[in-house]
Amino acid sequence: MIRKISARQRQMIQLLLDNRQEITAAEIAGNIGVSVRTVHREMEDTEHILQDFGLTLSRKSGKGIQMDGPETGLGQLRHFLREEKPAEYSGEERKVFELCSLIETEEPLKLFALAHTLKVTVATISNDLDELEQWVRKFGLQLVRRRGYGVEIAGAEADKRRAICRLAAEHLDQSDLVGSGSQPEGEGSPVFGKLLATVGQSRLLNVENLLWDMEWDWTAELPENVYMELLLGLSVAVRRWEIGMVIPSAGESVCLRMSECRNISGAAEFVKRMENVLNLVLPQAEIEYIAGWFDRVREPGVSEVLVYGDIGLMGLVYRLTDQAVKRTGLPFHNDRVLREGLLEHVEQAFRRIRDGTRIRNPLLAPIRKDYPYLFGVIRDTVEELKLDLSVPDEEIAFLVMHFGASMERLNQLKRNARAILVCASGLSSSRLLGERLRKEMPQLEIRGNVSWYEAARMPKEEYDLIISTIDLPMEKDRYIRVSPLLTAEEIDKLLRYIESKVPGGAGSASAGDGPQVAGESVIGRLKSYKGLLYEIEGLVDHFRHYSLSNEGMNLPDTIGAMMEKLSGSGVTDDPKALKKKLLEREKMASQVIPDTRLALFHTRSTHVLMSSLTLYRLGSPLVLDGETEVGTVLLMLAPQEPPKESLEVLSEISAMLLDTELVRLLEEGPEPEIRAYLSAKLLRFFENKK
Structure with missing residues (x-):
C-alpha cells in the first residue's frame, strides 16, 4: 500500500x-x-x-x-x-502544534477547532491528547479535558515555560533559532513556524543584544550550550510577557526553584530595560524568575566541582576507553581531549536517557555508513559495560564521533592558514570536523572551536576565515558553511573559498599583520605554559598528608576536623562555609573511587583563597554511598573562579585517580613518594601540552 x-x-x-x-x-x-x-x-x-x-x-x-x-x-x-496530495502534518507535527496551541492560551480550546485546523477527525485529536498527557505531567502540569468545556493545560506559569523550553530542545536545532533570519524549519512547515513563535525566536537576537549591552563579564565565559539554554529561556519569558502570560507576584514559587536569587540586582536592570522595549510593567516575581535563570547558568551545581560528573562516571569512561583500546589496538588512553569530551558527553547523555528526552542525531545514517567498523566496536563496548539503561543508536553515533575525532588526531600536520570553527551539534561534531580539516587540508591552522556568538564578535584580524556548520547572523561572505562530515565536494568548495577570500592564496596571512599575530600567539602559549608550571609547582609544594583521629565522628564532624587542619594555611577564610559546601557536594554524587577505600572530596568556592590538595588518612573509616567504607580522603579545593590552568591541572589529577599505583600510594605511601609520583605524572602532562 x-x-x-x-x-x-x-x-x-x-x-x-x-x-x-x-x-x-x-x-x-x-x-x-x-x-x-x-x-x-x-x-x-x-x-x-x-x-x-x-x-x-x-x-x-x-x-x-x-x-x-x-x-x-x-x-x-x-x-x-x-x-497525490501531501499529508499536511505528521503525527509528531500534529502533537507539537497541539501543545503550542494549548500552552499559548489561557482559555480552553474545543477539540473540533483543533481537528478543523489540522484537517483530521476529533477522534484523532483525542488520541493525540492521550499520548501528550504523560509528557505534560513531567512538568507538573495537567491536561484538563471536560465534555462541553474543551481542553487546556493547567499549572504554574514557570512550569509552562519549562515545558516550552523542553519542546524546543526536542524539536529545534540551534540553526533554527539563530539562522540569519530565514527560519529554515518554519518556512516549509507551519507547525515549526508555530513552535518558533512559541519560543520567541523573533525576539531571540533582541534578547541577546540586550544581554551583551549589560556588559557582564560572566556572559562571555558561559559554555555554548549553557549560553543557548539561557537565551532560549529568556526568549520564552519575553514571548510570554508579550502575550500577557506573567508570573503573579504572590502564590507561585519562582527563581526556577533552584536558587535564592543571588543575581537579583542584575535581573532587575535587565527586566527594566526589557520593559522599556515592550512598553510593559512586570511584577516583582518576573525579576526573581530572571534572577533564577542568571543564578542557574552562572553557578549550576556542577560549576562548583573540579571533575566532570562523579568519580563513578569517570570510571565508566575509563572502562569504555579501555575496551575500545583492546578491540582496536589504538592508544585512546593517551588522548586527553577524547577523555574530557567523553566525560562531558556521557554525563549529559545519561541525563537525557533517564529523563526520557527524545534523542535526535541526524548524522546517525552517515556515521553508520562512514564508520561501520568503529560503530560496531563502540556498540559492542557499551553492551560489554552492562549498564542499567538502554543506550540508543543515536547516542552510540555521538560516541563514535568522539572516537572518530580521536583517530583523526593521529594524523595532525603543521598549519599556516587561520580558521575558526562554529558547530551546532556540540563538541563531538566540532572536534570531528576539526580533525577532518586538519587531515584533509594541511594549509589550515585551526585556531579553535567557538560558539556562533563569539564568532560574530571576534576581531577580523584574529582569523582568516570562519568555517561553520550552521547559518550565522552575519554577512554571508564572512563565513563558509559545510557539513560536520566534510564531503569531498565541500573540500573543493572550501579550497576555492580560501583562494578567493584569504590574502595571498591558500592560507598565508598578509605581510603586515602575519608576524604580529604569530608573535602574539607564541606569547599567549608561553604565558599558558608558565601558568601551568606555576599551578603544578604550587599544588605539589603545598601538598600535605595528615593522620586524622575521627573515632566516634560522623561525616560532618570528620569534615569539620579536616577543615581545622587547614586553619592558618591560607587556603580558606571561612572553614564553616566550606564545610557546608563539601557536605552539599557529597549529597550530589558518589565521591568514592570505584573498587577502593579512597574518596575524593572537591569543590570550588569564594571561601577558597588558593588551590589546594590535601590527604587525610582516617583513624576510623567513614561509610559512604550507603555501604562503602572509606579510610582515606583526598581533599581538592579551588577558588570560585580559578585560572584555567589551575582547573586543567586539578582535572588531570582527578583523572589520575584511576591509576592503581597512585591510589596505592595515597592509601599507604609516605608523603615524599606521593609528591614525587605526582610531580612525574604532572610533568608528563605538561610536556604533552606543548
Whole structure:
C-alpha cells in the first residue's frame, strides 16, 4: 500500500527525480529551505516511500545521493506525485502544534477547532491528547479535558515555560533559532513556524543584544550550550510577557526553584530595560524568575566541582576507553581531549536517557555508513559495560564521533592558514570536523572551536576565515558553511573559498599583520605554559598528608576536623562555609573511587583563597554511598573562579585517580613518594601540552 507523504518529503523526492546525477544533502537543504540535519532526519522515511516503487537511494562518498531503480518505477513515482496530495502534518507535527496551541492560551480550546485546523477527525485529536498527557505531567502540569468545556493545560506559569523550553530542545536545532533570519524549519512547515513563535525566536537576537549591552563579564565565559539554554529561556519569558502570560507576584514559587536569587540586582536592570522595549510593567516575581535563570547558568551545581560528573562516571569512561583500546589496538588512553569530551558527553547523555528526552542525531545514517567498523566496536563496548539503561543508536553515533575525532588526531600536520570553527551539534561534531580539516587540508591552522556568538564578535584580524556548520547572523561572505562530515565536494568548495577570500592564496596571512599575530600567539602559549608550571609547582609544594583521629565522628564532624587542619594555611577564610559546601557536594554524587577505600572530596568556592590538595588518612573509616567504607580522603579545593590552568591541572589529577599505583600510594605511601609520583605524572602532562 502506498503511504502518505509530507510536503517536505515530496520536495526531496522531486529534487532527486529532477537531478539524475548525485546531489548532496547540503544542496537538498538549500533547495527546499531546511537545515542539513532536517534532510538527514527525513531521509529514512523517504527511502521507505521509494521502496514502494522499487526504487532505492545510493550514497557515494564525496559525491552525494542518487535515486536508482527501473524506469517503470520512476514513471510510477512521477505519476504518483502528480496525483497525490501531501499529508499536511505528521503525527509528531500534529502533537507539537497541539501543545503550542494549548500552552499559548489561557482559555480552553474545543477539540473540533483543533481537528478543523489540522484537517483530521476529533477522534484523532483525542488520541493525540492521550499520548501528550504523560509528557505534560513531567512538568507538573495537567491536561484538563471536560465534555462541553474543551481542553487546556493547567499549572504554574514557570512550569509552562519549562515545558516550552523542553519542546524546543526536542524539536529545534540551534540553526533554527539563530539562522540569519530565514527560519529554515518554519518556512516549509507551519507547525515549526508555530513552535518558533512559541519560543520567541523573533525576539531571540533582541534578547541577546540586550544581554551583551549589560556588559557582564560572566556572559562571555558561559559554555555554548549553557549560553543557548539561557537565551532560549529568556526568549520564552519575553514571548510570554508579550502575550500577557506573567508570573503573579504572590502564590507561585519562582527563581526556577533552584536558587535564592543571588543575581537579583542584575535581573532587575535587565527586566527594566526589557520593559522599556515592550512598553510593559512586570511584577516583582518576573525579576526573581530572571534572577533564577542568571543564578542557574552562572553557578549550576556542577560549576562548583573540579571533575566532570562523579568519580563513578569517570570510571565508566575509563572502562569504555579501555575496551575500545583492546578491540582496536589504538592508544585512546593517551588522548586527553577524547577523555574530557567523553566525560562531558556521557554525563549529559545519561541525563537525557533517564529523563526520557527524545534523542535526535541526524548524522546517525552517515556515521553508520562512514564508520561501520568503529560503530560496531563502540556498540559492542557499551553492551560489554552492562549498564542499567538502554543506550540508543543515536547516542552510540555521538560516541563514535568522539572516537572518530580521536583517530583523526593521529594524523595532525603543521598549519599556516587561520580558521575558526562554529558547530551546532556540540563538541563531538566540532572536534570531528576539526580533525577532518586538519587531515584533509594541511594549509589550515585551526585556531579553535567557538560558539556562533563569539564568532560574530571576534576581531577580523584574529582569523582568516570562519568555517561553520550552521547559518550565522552575519554577512554571508564572512563565513563558509559545510557539513560536520566534510564531503569531498565541500573540500573543493572550501579550497576555492580560501583562494578567493584569504590574502595571498591558500592560507598565508598578509605581510603586515602575519608576524604580529604569530608573535602574539607564541606569547599567549608561553604565558599558558608558565601558568601551568606555576599551578603544578604550587599544588605539589603545598601538598600535605595528615593522620586524622575521627573515632566516634560522623561525616560532618570528620569534615569539620579536616577543615581545622587547614586553619592558618591560607587556603580558606571561612572553614564553616566550606564545610557546608563539601557536605552539599557529597549529597550530589558518589565521591568514592570505584573498587577502593579512597574518596575524593572537591569543590570550588569564594571561601577558597588558593588551590589546594590535601590527604587525610582516617583513624576510623567513614561509610559512604550507603555501604562503602572509606579510610582515606583526598581533599581538592579551588577558588570560585580559578585560572584555567589551575582547573586543567586539578582535572588531570582527578583523572589520575584511576591509576592503581597512585591510589596505592595515597592509601599507604609516605608523603615524599606521593609528591614525587605526582610531580612525574604532572610533568608528563605538561610536556604533552606543548
